Amino acid sequence: MDLCKSSLYTALDPTPSACHGYAFPPGFLWGAATSSHQVEGHNRWNDWWAAEQAGALVHQSGEACSHYELYEQDFDMAQSWGHNAHRLSLEWSRIEPVEGAWNPEAVAHYRDVIRALKQRALEPVVTLHHFTNPAWFTRRGGWLRRDSIERFARYVEYVVQQLGPEVTYWLTINEPTVYVMQGYVNGEWPPFVRGAWGKAIQVCYHMARAHVLTYRLIHQHHANARVGFAHSAPWVMPCRAHKRWDRMTATLRDCMLNRAFFGLMGNRVHGRRTPAVHLDFLGINYYMRTLIRSAGWGLGRILGRACHESHHTDQGVLSDIDWEVYPAGLRAILNKFARLGVPLLITENGIATTDEPLRCEFLKRHLTTLAETIEHDRIPVLGYLYWSLVDNFEWSEGFRAHFGLAAVDYATQERVPRPCADLFAQVCRSNHLSNHQSTF
Ligand code: IFM
Numbered sequence: 001m002d003l004c005k006s007s008l009y010t011a012l013d014p015t016p017s018a019c020h021g022y023a024f025p026p027g028f029l030w031g032a033a034t035s036s037h038q039v040e041g042h043n044r045w046n047d048w049w050a051a052e053q054a055g056a057l058v059h060q061s062g063e064a065c066s067h068y069e070l071y072e073q074d075f076d077m078a079q080s081w082g083h084n085a086h087r088l089s090l091e092w093s094r095i096e097p098v099e100g101a102w103n104p105e106a107v108a109h110y111r112d113v114i115r116a117l118k119q120r121a122l123e124p125v126v127t128l129h130h131f132t133n134p135a136w137f138t139r140r141g142g143w144l145r146r147d148s149i150e151r152f153a154r155y156v157e158y159v160v161q162q163l164g165p166e167v168t169y170w171l172t173i174n175e176p177t178v179y180v181m182q183g184y185v186n187g188e189w190p191p192f193v194r195g196a197w198g199k200a201i202q203v204c205y206h207m208a209r210a211h212v213l214t215y216r217l218i219h220q221h222h223a224n225a226r227v228g229f230a231h232s233a234p235w236v237m238p239c240r241a242h243k244r245w246d247r248m249t250a251t252l253r254d255c256m257l258n259r260a261f262f263g264l265m266g267n268r269v270h271g272r273r274t275p276a277v278h279l280d281f282l283g284i285n286y287y288m289r290t291l292i293r294s295a296g297w298g299l300g301r302i303l304g305r306a307c308h309e310s311h312h313t314d315q316g317v318l319s320d321i322d323w324e325v326y327p328a329g330l331r332a333i334l335n336k337f338a339r340l341g342v343p344l345l346i347t348e349n350g351i352a353t354t355d356e357p358l359r360c361e362f363l364k365r366h367l368t369t370l371a372e373t374i375e376h377d378r379i380p381v382l383g384y385l386y387w388s389l390v391d392n393f394e395w396s397e398g399f400r401a402h403f404g405l406a407a408v409d410y411a412t413q414e415r416v417p418r419p420c421a422d423l424f425a426q427v428c429r430s431n432h433l434s435n436h437q438s439t440f
Pocket of ligand 1: 035038175348394
């Protein structure tokens, strides 16, 4: 599609001068994202490591990408690609390996990491909780306990006192809905509880309150901080739009995945637009469309099932982990969450594939959609962070998912940049998407 010839483009801005591509807003953040347990290696004080060692998970993270040691080399690579931002997460279990006992070496390490980013003109976007918990926290009941909120807040306050002056962008929690679904409904991730909807709601509530409390805490210490959380935002659609039950089920799913957590925080995604509370911006992790088919009634079935059959005329290709590529969903999602009234930051978008032309196509299509959304829908977007900088440990999928701008040879820890990294670099360096780049 050539952007200048697309009906959308000509309908909204037919001037030929606009056909030289898209300029992104000045100061737009460009970069890639990682998380501690997925890249650092040897995170032996958290609940994932404990489960991996106990054989409760098929795959072990081991030394992962040795990013704990190789972070400078990885940041050199990001800088060489014209990135001006980088998203990382702090590993709570390294900072507080034993309840109430801080580890100054870990804090010093993260201070060095953040400074290494700044020396390379990479704006740090720091996540405080990315799926893993200290093993002591999980042993004492994890997020099911009401005092989990204070435990998390105590860690956040300590971190902000230590590192606060160095960081502007904070993400309190990564993908709380995914954490809750995988840990308490699907039972695939620690603490491996299956079908426990009551517990899931309780955990969700505690995480929402923890976000609100730590949002306030961070601001108390640093008035200029910008605080949000990263929301996993699939674009949910009924599989058979003409079937009422599919439509109802898809609406229910969307409520659960894309609205419930906001409600617990006191925000509304739908309805009257009011300024969102306790959010300076919202992190959007967008990967795919989910087509929902009704599965009958009764608890456990009411949310339907995801359909993977390829009977849709606009069906996108599937990634190596069966996620449907659906760039139009990005525009829909950005419009949906813009109703919160705060800027959005794309904190994750990427594809698990070893088919490099497909990755390039994925990137081009999503960047084109992003540009159209900013330009034509006037949605305020602060930046775009590709998932991920390097291939890494993809949770229960192990190392089989290849999301990286660089491949990793896990035997030698050598990074091998992929062609898509160069394509992305052209956009990052110029802050511009040319028609050439958006033609496919
Ligand atoms: O690898 C994960 C990340 O930890 C959270 N968001 C989705 C990514 C791909 O599955």
